[in-house]
Amino acid sequence: MNQILQNKYAFLIILLILGVLSNLLDELVHRAFTIPNNIWYEIIDVTVMVSVTAPLLYWMINKIRLDSNQIQQAKDELQQIFDTSNANFYSLDLENKKVKVSQGIEKLYGYSKNDFLNNPELWKQVIHPEDKRYVEGFEVCLSTQELKAKTQEYRIVRPDGEIKWVEEHVTPLFNSLGQVVRLNFIMLDITDRKKVEQELNQKREELKISEQNYKTVVDISPIMIVIHQEGKIVYANPKASQIAGIKEPSNLIGTSIYDLIDPSSINTFENMFQDLQEGKLKSKFAEYKLVRPDGDTLIFEMLGTNIFYNGKPAILSVGRDITDQKKMETALRQLAYHDELTQLPNRRFLYENLKKSIARSERHNHKFALLFLDLDGFKKVNDTKGHDVGDLLLIEVSRRLTQCVRDEDVVSRVGGDEFVIILEEILENEVHEVSKRIIKEVSTPYSINDSTVHVTTSIGISIYPHNGKNEEDLINAADKAMYFAKNKGKNNYKIYDPEIENSINSKFEFFEKIINHFRND
Template sequence: MKFNSQSVVESNVLELVWNNTNEAIFTIGYDGRILTANPSFTAILGWEETDFREDSCFPFFADNSPEEHQKQLTQFKRGHDIPYYVTRRKRKDGIVLDILASYRAINNGEVLAVGMYKDFSEHMNIQRRLQASEDCYRNLVEFIPDAIFVESNGKIAFVNSPGISLVGAKSAQEVIGQSVWQFIRTDDKITLKAKIQQVISTKEPIIERLLRFDGETIWVEIIAMAIVFEGESVIQILLRDITSKKNYDAQLEFLAFHDPLTGLTNRRYFTTQINQAIENAEKKNHMLAVMYIDIDKFKRINDSLGHDVGDQLLKQFANRLKEHVREEDVLCRIGGDEFLILLNGLKDKKKALEIVSRLHKAFQVPYLIDNQRIVATSSIGIAMFPENGIDSKILISRSDAALYLAKEQRNVFQFY
């Protein structure tokens, strides 16, 4: 009696589920026809049980092909279930729906299997819109000349073709899964991370060096922002190669402070350096020397042998200066054949004498230009700080005065 009462309760519960669930539930017979279907089946697809009485194939299969149905019947008869998968089914009015379907093999009495359908159209439409948006994004960034990287959880999830080229990779597979920041050359990773976070929040670009796969280092401008990609919050990083601009800016800066022919600094730069050197020398109680140099009879050489030879002579002369002074000394071409040298951080006058003697000796060696042996000596005037002045203008003026005295004999050096 207790058993019968429990069966009645279970039957009532099953009937409630059958009649009130939102999913379409139906039973399938051994001949492939639908035996019974719940109200949601009709509500979702529009078909009723009477529509299947004379047709063993499901008329709501979107392609009207019996192959899928026959394949499923074979699986049911073998006792195999069919887990959830997305397929397409046709309503009675002809509208095709996206359906999440599943089947359970029963093999009990007349019932071979039980099927369940859930209308998945809205979900799939959202997914298609997302996919269309992502496809549009991918297509768009492929036409952008700048490198685009999408980083998820610290790893590259997407890179466009310019991005592959920028880092010198052969394919996206070489880049996917790595971190963008491993390509950035920096001695301070913590500071770099802070900069990136600032870029994401302010969208103000930063400039860093990037090391390519081939070992070449380039300069890149970095812009980063948070976006949604494939339904996930990620970081989009744009890298723009600015190496040419960086080199051009460096060249402009170089030309602003250097002589384009010899590569030595110009008077503008020399003035800033000598003023700074005087301040340091005063603090450390050091001496300085300013040497004013020109090439003896340069005009005659330039006029007789031509300006090209004259330019080559100036370049070779500048190289001799570089070879015979110290790294901390400053070389300057004022113009023509006139040069200045600042000897930094001298402890005594003896060191200045040592350097000027070395230069004077080097100037005795003839120059070889276009297979021509050219003898061109030089005259040097020297003024000492603080002995001959404590001001840059005075020191330069008095070294020039010392040079004037040296020029009376030529090929000598003269202290003020």
């Protein structure tokens, strides 16, 4: 249309130019021929004007006809595209209240072209009630002529009740006065995208709730949870701060994890830390001692595992306080393997330790001695002074025996007033020295409850491997040697030798003859 108007203006200008040229030609002809105004002058004038203007008129007419055809062809092509395209667009003529709708809009909205043509307000009426505010804001802008190209999203309701999400791109067209005369809309069906967004939002919400629940569980957890990166604590739950003796978990953030580890457990922790960092293990259990600011030491069973925290590799350490459990285990072990009165190892401990001593001696090819002690005169003390004094006497004897041997030697109480001592990696002359020292210390008078008490001891000794290669043989040999020493006057010691067996056998034969004699009588 603009092209046609431009051609009309050009045509008028050319006619004006032709008029001016005609006058000029007329003047030139008149002067050239100096002919008065007569019929010949008119003929020449007309002939010149026609010869000049005719080609120009012919060119202009063809040009206008060609431009008009091209414009009409372009309009037909655009109309064909508009009518047949599956694209979602429509055009609203605000001056003539006419609507043009593409085939795609029909599919998107579910209404026919005629529905839109018969009801220009239909595009607003199908908008979801909850999204009407978009149209209201749009109309305000339209009424104030402040409308600009914009994009917005809203829902529409199809005739079958299905709800679709659309993304609307609107472009206003203005007249020469700056008034909006047409609105062109391009609509995109974003229903599937919105479904995906809603699913993602739902997943995010579920994840957020899950994280909140997880954080709640972690915060109220009775176990210690710490996350550290490169040795620095980046997260600690309230239980961790409670164990560490620190008021708030945030006060632990940024501190070294090594500040919590007792020096005696540093090597164990570093080994675990290194194994996890190098990927040798995915997770690892270990026991550590944790030290509090007040100096208290706790024993913890901890699991370390590799994780990612805030996008960076980290180690999650989860631990539980087993201090009380360890104390209970120690107490139970004490009850199971130690004498309740003297706190010395008991018979069970002796047998287990004796097995280990035999294995070590066999492996390293060295000797060890087993001393079997029995107190002389203990029964008399017990009967005359009472069991309380007897118990205190046993405790004091145990203390003296422990002081007579090395720290690595084992002193055990195996009966009422019987003790067994294991001396590993010792020479025979050293066995004599220890035995003499024990006899001297035990026979020294005891002051108990304002009373002076006297006891002595008889010691029988067996040497591994000469006097036995197992526990029973060694104990039996030492026991026989002890009775031999007791029969020889007590308060002395005897190393086992085969002659003891002959002496014992002879003694039994003597008593058997006496018994048989009385039986015969």
